[in-house]
Amino acid sequence: MKKTYTSFILVLIVLIIVNIAARSIYKRFDLTKDNRYTVSADTEKILKQAYKPIVIDVFLDGELPSEFRKLKLETGQFLEELAALHPNLKYDFLNPIEDATPAETEQITAQLLSNGVKGAVATIQEGGKSTNVTVFPYALILYDGKTTAVPLLKTVARATAEERVNSSIQQLEYQFADGLRKASLEKDKTVAFLRDSDELSDVRIGDFIGSVNEYYNTRPFGIEFLTTNDTIAPQQVLEVMNKFDLIIDPKPTAPYSETKKYLLDQYLMQGGKMLLAVDPIVMENDSLSNEQRKAYPLPRKLNLDDMLFRYGLRLNNGLVKDLKHAPLALATGQGRNTQYEAYAWPYYPISKTSKDTSATAQFITKNLEDVKFEYTGSIDTLKNGIRKTILLSTSDKAKELTLPTVVSLNEIGKEVVIESYNKSNLPLAVLAEGSFTSAYKNRVKPVDLNNPTDEGKEAAIVLIADGDVLKNQVLRGEPQELGFDIRTGQLYGNKEFLMNTINYLLDDTGLIKLRNKDIQVPFLDSKKVIDEKFKWQFINTVLPLLIVAGFGFVFMWLRKRKYQA
Structure with a gap:
């Protein structure tokens, strides 16, 4: 009896200790x-x-x-x-x-x-x-x-x-x-949007600016006015530029001056980060609004080739067509009966990855929806010791038209000659990282700066061969969500790609990791559930009762047999 009592006291003490430990030590x-x-x-x-x-x-x-x-x-x-x-x-x-x-x-x-x-x-x-x-x-x-x-x-x-x-x-x-x-967190980095080379208007990139502004401070900034204002010292402008963590140029259409190029070059030499969404082709859908329903795309002269070449990048002004593409919505009917119908349009390539298997490429583009391009060129990467990562590229069925060429709505509905799409994986967006060499090394400098640098610190550029990647549609004067096509109802992954890219450039990689998280969730087959509804209702309700009744019958039978014996 005393031994039982002692065991009970020990068990009680152990339970009390376990409960106290469980309250103070928490682990999931x-x-x-x-x-x-x-x-x-x-x-x-x-x-x-x-x-x-x-x-x-x-x-x-x-x-x-x-x-x-x-x-x-x-x-x-x-x-x-x-x-x-x-x-x-x-x-x-x-x-x-x-x-x-x-x-x-x-x-x-x-x-x-x-x-x-x-x-x-x-x-x-x-x-x-x-x-x-x-x-x-x-x-x-x-x-x-x-x-x-x-x-x-x-x-x-x-x-x-x-x-x-x-x-x-x-x-x-x-x-x-x-x-x-x-x-909960304060913004600690600043992004500049260049507004001095006839870039996309604020309303055309309103959603993009708003999305960036949710994470970082955003500022409009101009460099070109230096060429017409003698009271502003280039050195002062560069000092202001160096305070920005990232500079974005959203589809410039006017040529860069040598002053602007040189200041951007020196910003890069100081370890700056840049995102250039550059359209090497002059082509808009408005150009098709004529009786012939034709347009003639031309190369866009931006005076950027020499600078990009020194950095190991080259913009091609050939017009890309791709069998993997987004549709073009055209109006049919008149007045209140106007509706929009979607037609295959190979001038709108879509991409969400490239053949680049590097960790950086996968990190930025994993789990992306298709990114939509409009009348884009392509990019060549040159060997110069700078790390190049191809973020987005065409499919393996693409082609590049030499300019000048003709684009016609009469192409819609015509039979596609698949054999003519003989180019594959043309780069559309490229990340270049490393210690760049100045594009003005061993050249006459356009303006005087204090201590100009020919060999730079670790820096990065993302070059996109289409400025329209950043452009949102506008409805009643209001910018719509970036990537959303009002007429087709399709939402593309442009914003997610751009935000992943900006997060990467600003070393804000935690959000990208979370976006890339993979979880597989099993779902019930609704048709199978309806077809097998009675079977599973029987298994879950009637069968347990039958089992209990069977145990009861066996128990009663064994008990009756025991007492009869």
């Missing part, structure tokens, strides 16, 4: 194959820097289609991981229009839209019936009086609802980390 284990519930070090860093309370409202509740219920489940599990890391993070799932009247629903929808939350119509299929419901696949992060919208449903070209949700689940950590960063 992720046993999934793809580590989907393991929060990355970059996200943890953002959470640690966000020291104030965080409130997250997720608008995924109520009656939802099956794929959205899966997204809700995964979102809840991920937020649980975030809450385990941040003691002051609270989250809740809610349906913003639950029990609301039509008038209240309209008012709530407008209020959510003002915060960046857009509603979408989804279909619930159950028992052979379809019901349309409005869903808001967003979360709102409230931090320090600031509200940030987090989109949870990713748009994927030509994808089923399940594929979209699967892609969205892959992006969950990135979307929340991105939202937390926007809400």
Whole structure:
């Protein structure tokens, strides 16, 4: 008896110690194959820097289609991981229009839209019936009086609802980390947009500027006015340029002066970063608006060739055609009956990767949607000791037309001669990194600078052979989302590619890692579920009862037999 009592006391003491240890020592284990519930070090860093309370409202509740219920489940599990890391993070799932009247629903929808939350119509299929419901696949992060919208449903070209949700689940950590960063962190880097060589107007790159401005400070900047203003010293301008972490030139159309080239060259020699979206071809769709429906593309003279050549890059002004391309939308009908129809248009190459298997290329372009180009040239890379990474290229069925040439809408519908597409993987976007040699080495300098440099520090250039990659469409004077084609409803990956590139150039690689996270989510086959519904209902409800009844029968029979004996 005394031994039993002692054992009981020991067990009780052990249980108390285990409970105390469990309260003070906390550890979660992720046993999934793809580590989907393991929060990355970059996200943890953002959470640690966000020291104030965080409130997250997720608008995924109520009656939802099956794929959205899966997204809700995964979102809840991920937020649980975030809450385990941040003691002051609270989250809740809610349906913003639950029990609301039509008038209240309209008012709530407008209020959510003002915060960046857009509603979408989804279909619930159950028992052979379809019901349309409005869903808001967003979360709102409230931090320090600031509200940030987090989109949870990713748009994927030509994808089923399940594929979209699967892609969205892959992006969950990135979307929340991105939202937390926007809400809690101060901008510490500055990006300059050059506005002095007849570049794209602010409204034509409004969404791109806005996207960059969410992460970094943005400033318009000009260099060309130096050639007409004697009161400004080039040295002072260069000193201002050196304060920028990145300089972007969005589709210049006027030739560079030697002064501008030299200042950009010396900026690069000081370790600067540049993104040049240069259009080597003069060609716009407006040129096709004539009776002949023809246009004659010409080379664009930008006075850049010698500078780029010294850096190991060359812009080709041949017009690229590709069998892998985006459509061109043309109007049919008149007046109120006007509609747009999409036609194959090989002058709009699309690309989301290249044959470059380097880690850098894969890092920037992994999981991209197709990036759309319009009337683009191509790029040659030259050997000069600078590291070149081909980020995007054409398909293996492309060709390059020598200028001048003719582009005609009459080509639409004609039989394609596949054999003529005999070029493959023409580079469209190239990253060059290394210690560059000045384009003005052993040359007469256009202006005097203090201590000019011929051999530079580690620097980087991204050259894109089409300025329209940065261009958004405009509707009623408002810039639309970059990459979205109003007339076809297609969303391309232009913005994601550009933001990945900018993040890389500014050594902000944590966000790219999160974008590239791979998670595979299994989904039920809805047709198989309907076909086998009765079988699984029987297995899950009737069969367990039959098993219990069988055990009961056997038990009673054995007991009766025992007492009869």
